[in-house]
Amino acid sequence: MSTRPPEDDRRPGELSVRELLRWTWRQVTSMRTALILLLLLALAAIPGSIIPQEGVDSLKTSNWQSDHPKLTPVYERLGLFSVYDSPWFSAIYILLMLSLVGCIVPRTFHYWRGLRAKPPAAPRNLTRLPEHATYATAEAPDVVLERARTALRKRRYRLTVDGDAVSAERGYLREAGNLVFHLSVLVVLVGFALGSMFGYKGGVILLVGDQYGFSNNLTQYDDFDPGSLFHASGMEPFSFTIDDFDVDWLTTGPRAGMARGFESHLSYQETPGSPEKKYDLKVNHPLSIGNTDVFLIGHGYAPVITVKDGNGDEVYSGPTVFLPVDQSFQSIGVVKAPDAEPTQIGLEGEFYPTVAFSKQTGSYYSLLGKPLDPMVSMLVYTGDLGMDTGAPQSVYALDKARTTMLTKKNGAPYRIDLRPGQTVSLPNGLGTVSFDGLQRWNKIQISQTPGKWIALAGVVLALLGLLGSLFIRPRRVWVRARREGGGTLVEVAALDRSGGGDMAAVVDEVVAAIQNRREDES
Template identity: 45%
Template sequence: MRTALLLLFTLAVVAIPGSLLPQRPVAPIRVSDWKAANPAVADLYERLGLFDVYHSPWFAAVYLLLMISLIGCIVPRIGVYVRALSTPPPRTPRHLHRLPAQASGTTALSADEALDAGEALLRSKRFRVRRDGESVAAERGYLREFGNILFHLSFVIMLVGLGWNSLWGYKGEVITVEGQAFSNNLTQYDDFTAGAAFKPADLAPFTVWIDRFTAKFETGEVQRGAARVFSADVRVAHADGSPETATIEVNEPLVVDGTQIHLVGHGYAPVVTVTDPTGQVAFSGPVVFLPQDGNFTSMGVVKVPDARPQYLGFEGFFLPTAVVDDQGPRSVFPDALQPEMFLTVWAGEPRTETGLPESVYSLNKTGLTQMRTPDGTLVTFKIAPGQIVDLPDGSKLSFDDWRRWTKLQVSYEPGLWLVIASVLLAVAGVSASLYIRPRRLWLRVRPDADGALRVEAGGLDRAESATGLADDVDELAAAAGVPHPDARDGVEGPGVAEVAATDDDDSTPASPAAAQEVAR
């Protein structure tokens, strides 16, 4: 257990870089930016795997060692527990009056009647009972140790579930505009991470259409602009082609063939049409703009590589509720009450297609210059839905409409049910170990010096915080025919050393801390 705790602490320490440094599976662009800003240590960090901590060999090594240590801790305890289940309660100690709680007195019952009555009471309270001649020994609370074992075993189950997810699971994100669809295919994802054992053929074949995205915000003075409703009305087509309708809301994912689809973000996509100087439509469709603040001031670019005779690029902001004041153009409300775009124009020689991936959210300005009017003024303009702007080179941009886009997180976690089960088992184990009270009771009936039958009852708790021991002892004595116990001490008792000095091998120490020695 000491080794397991040390490894658990080590696992927490080695996970720290994952919180301090950007991680490639989550934020690859931030990793690139960090490496560009810190070239002196970037290569070293890369070799150490600090940009993908949770998939690094050294993190996996600590993870596996922790699992091995936990198994090495649990297996011996299970063996001890199984042997304890098959072992009868310990024999009755010679000096019951030295136990923390005890009661004694004479009885009018015969010895067999008193012992039978005590045994019946103990069995009714779910004690395991052992009867030897003139005494009865009983014990209960075996499930307490089972709870401890279950709690530790739940950690192993959790590690297995997490490992299962890590090896065979996957997670991807995709932005889909209203009216468009997403198919569960690697080429459709904007970002995708998967485990080492994952294969593209493991992707469940389905398609999701985003028919409508609904967003509502608070319009009152209190919490103005706060989100109230985010939901996506979708259609899903399974592998067999059977369609179904569904609604995805925050914290209410759609589950398709074991794959979870979460709603994790949304924004605006202006619909624009660009006509080049030759009169040809070079671009037409929605363009995703990324929100920059709580009022959805959104930044984006419109790339028109097919424009002729020049490549055209537009860069700027979409403001759902636009105002222009001393702070400049900005949005003052997240809903599209007065949408406008503020754009600048870039132009340059047409580019040769290289096939290399390029971000759709930023404009590569290499070889481009900002467009100017004939008098040399930079071309910047404001445009609202339904308007058209004529540019100095003869091209045109029209702001046709706007739509909402939805960011979906698609994840497959085959071991998630195992992780959830382990958490439930851990709670059950802790509850059992906290609330089950291991307790031992003994009853002896034998004649005293005057020839009367004397009853002695005693008890010992194996948990420091247990209560009610004295009441159980009194009840046991009363069942054996002692109406009013004439001696009881439920508060103090002699220490282990005193008991050991006066009792022989079958005695029971009064201290709960020495309860494991009772059977000896």
């Protein structure tokens, strides 16, 4: 009884599950897909550099969300406020790594076989190659071939002899350069992935000269962005204070009055009880403690403000951080006095390091960032500041939902303008507000990036691979010597596999090397 194979009932062009998986894998691991994914990754990173990110600056993000109430829900759904942690960015990242692995591994085996392979045999007609030369000699073919082999070996060619011809090839490392370059992209991606998973990044605003300083634990940070596999036990137990802060102001030119350089003078301890050390912290010159880096990323002013209520009791006193909004360090800030009697008091306004008045706009502005004539200008709000609800509040924003802004008799906002040393009495016996002095603050970023050296190694590998693929030229040279008539006919040909090389000079060099050796020996 004969058996026939089962009939295939699939329609033409229909793939089985196995064939579909194989086709999908080939598409994902093709070089074209890898390039597309690399481009998509670069495009996907653009929103992260344009839209404020919660893990980088939560205050700036919340301010942006307040200013764009219609776009905020859409951006939140798309994950645009945390681009690098979003599922779609991770999907591109993972697909790119898979594509690179699928590209590199097969090419590595292919290159390994090619690296061990012998140079190809000489073509039958060397004179048909674009660059060739022939000459006749009375020497025996074996002598000519031995001389050619010696000359090519000195020029670091890999050789093989096949009958009446010598085949030579060099430039094998060009393909290695390509592989190293592609491998380096994978190394960089792995380095960034390790940093994002096991590392952290946080920020804190510290007053200059604050005796309490900063200790590296979670409660001290203003904002903190940990990796998905981060553990607090891996944090370095250091502490530091900012003793002083120097600013180098430009005094001439169109940018006079702007800051040119900053320098924070730190006192730090690597571990509790260890000797205190000094460090001058500058922009792009971080302090490295163990695996943690401390960066100076911003600075500003903190006016010392005192508020007394209607009973004469001091309900608020101390330096208040104002956040700069432009290069002249015009800054915004708030003061909250929830314990004031008979009603809570909130102040919101601007700080001007060097105040000036514009007749066109009828408002104040900051002329320079250097504090030559500082002034605080604030509006006054009374009522419920919303601090008793238990909901978290930003110290840089005032909840005005249940407050009333003080106004003058003509309905205009009641604004208090204070210079250092001045005090103003609030209307209706609400109390007084004083501008007692001015302090500086620094914005410090603290980060731990475990994979940064791996990423750096990947960048170095990329440069080495790129140099190799650009400057190493794979070449093949053949020399054939055979008896013809009463002498020996010598044929020399060369081929540049990368294109664009001057192979005529290579042929002339090989011919001259063979003939010069003969002349030296004679």
